[in-house]
Structures are given as structure tokens and as C-alpha cells.
Amino acid sequence: MLKGQVALVTGASRGIGRGIALDLAASGAKVAVNYQASAEAAQSVADEIVGAGGEAEALQADVSQLRQAAGLVEKVQEKWGRLDILVNNAGITRDGLLMRMQEEDWDEVLAVNLKGYFNCCKAAFRAMARARSGRIINITSVVGLRGNAGQVNYAAAKAGVIGLTKALAREAAGRNITVNAIAPGFIDTDMTRVLPGDIRQEMLKAIPLARPGYVADVARLAVFLAGPGAAYITGQVIAVDGGMSM
Numbered sequence: 001m002l003k004g005q006v007a008l009v010t011g012a013s014r015g016i017g018r019g020i021a022l023d024l025a026a027s028g029a030k031v032a033v034n035y036q037a038s039a040e041a042a043q044s045v046a047d048e049i050v051g052a053g054g055e056a057e058a059l060q061a062d063v064s065q066l067r068q069a070a071g072l073v074e075k076v077q078e079k080w081g082r083l084d085i086l087v088n089n090a091g092i093t094r095d096g097l098l099m100r101m102q103e104e105d106w107d108e109v110l111a112v113n114l115k116g117y118f119n120c121c122k123a124a125f126r127a128m129a130r131a132r133s134g135r136i137i138n139i140t141s142v143v144g145l146r147g148n149a150g151q152v153n154y155a156a157a158k159a160g161v162i163g164l165t166k167a168l169a170r171e172a173a174g175r176n177i178t179v180n181a182i183a184p185g186f187i188d189t190d191m192t193r194v195l196p197g198d199i200r201q202e203m204l205k206a207i208p209l210a211r212p213g214y215v216a217d218v219a220r221l222a223v224f225l226a227g228p229g230a231a232y233i234t235g236q237v238i239a240v241d242g243g244m245s246m
């Protein structure tokens, strides 16, 4: 379905990004597997793709740094000569109630989870505009739609991603580039495994489908949004949350 296409997935060494990278590759795309610190994990994602007969490369970059994001996109283009799909997924949490939240907790979360998306969109947009074709998929969160106590930094960043998605969708439409956001709910990854048991239980109670989401639940939608079936969908925020945000 995505044969001949080139995808860049940020934060693809683990969790949701890893799952999206593997599924895009299984659909035929060549995949750049970005990571910040987990070199071995990212390499094993790339090896898994190559082992299954695909093409992939693990590429280190801190997406919160504009220059590094630009360098990342350059490397993808040097290797494969194009960039068709950008999945902005790299994210961090630094949770705490507002009264106790440190300035650095705010700055770091905004830098990775919002500015990082701006940086990668900016770097990728030129290649897509030249090709008059492209797909940008931004991973936001139900927390960006509904808020969550203890996450003012994360909620602000994720709500910001929704604004970025809609504004860029309007800018990019004339060049045949679609921009959409996926808002996962409570997905079983490293990010949620560190939560205390009582908070996990509380979150599970708020899910009508009564189970945590799996990486595959999110990855499937990302592949659809990257594919031909989603050509007429842009500027949308689609929740994958077992009904949590309805």
C-alpha cells in the first residue's frame, strides 16, 4: 500500500512510535527510525524491519533542537531522496501539580512535545511541498482535549499540537499535503507503565471499552492516515481511546 514511500517516525525506539514504524514498514514504506537516547532499541527496530525484507535506518536526533530536526530530515533525503510521511510522535512527561511544577518541567515538555513537532514539520514541509504531496501525522493525546490534573505542561503541549495541526492543514492543503492528529487515550507503553497502580486503576475505570489501548490500536490508524484511503481527510483529530473522550 505504501510501496516506494519514505516515512520518518520520531521517537520510534519504543512504544507507540516503534509500533507505527513497524506497521508502516509492513505496508511497504522505507522507514527512518528516530530516537534520542535508546540507540540499541532503535537499531533493533530497524533490524526487525530489514529482517522482514524492508528498508530502515535508525537516526539519532533530539527533535526539540531545530538544527537537529533539520539534520534528521536531510539525512532521510540523502538516503532515499524523498520524504512522503512524517509521524511526529516523540514525547515526554514531567508530571506534577502546578504548585509543585518546576519551570524546567514546563520548558522541557513544551520543548519536546510541541516545539519538536514544529521543528520536524518545518524541516519536512519543503520536501513535501516540492513533491506536491505528503502526509503529516501528529500524535497528540486525549489530555490535550480534556486536560488532566498533574499535567498542565503536557496538556498545554498536546492542545498546542491540535492547534498546530489545524493551522498547518489549512496552509498545506493547496500543496496536497494532509495534516492530521491522533489522540490516544491510555495506551500500554513505558510512559504509562510508570504510573502508580491506583492512578492506572482510575484511568481504566474511565474507559468505556474497559481495557487499556495497545500500540497496535494506534499504529493501525497511523497507517490508514498515511495511505490512499485517507486522501480526503485533513485537519482532523481522531481519538483512539476506547471511548474515554466521548
Ligand code: NAP
Pocket (backbone or CB within 6 Å): 010, 011, 012, 013, 014, 015, 016, 017, 034, 035, 036, 037, 038, 039, 041, 061, 062, 063, 064, 089, 090, 091, 092, 112, 116, 139, 140, 141, 142, 183, 184, 185, 186, 187, 188, 189, 190, 191, 192
Ligand atoms: P515512550 O514509550 O515513553 O517513548 C517515547 C519515545 O520518544 C522514545 O522513542 C524516545 O526516545 C522518544 N523521545 C523522547 N524525547 C525525544 C527527543 N527529544 N527527541 C527524539 N525522540 C525523543 O512513549 P509512548 O507512550 O510511546 O508515547 C508516544 C507518543 O504518544 C508521545 O507523544 C505521547 O505523548 C503520546 N501519547 C501516549 C499515550 C500513552 O498512553 N502511552 C497516550 C496519549 C498520547 P528514546 O528511547 O531514545 O528516549
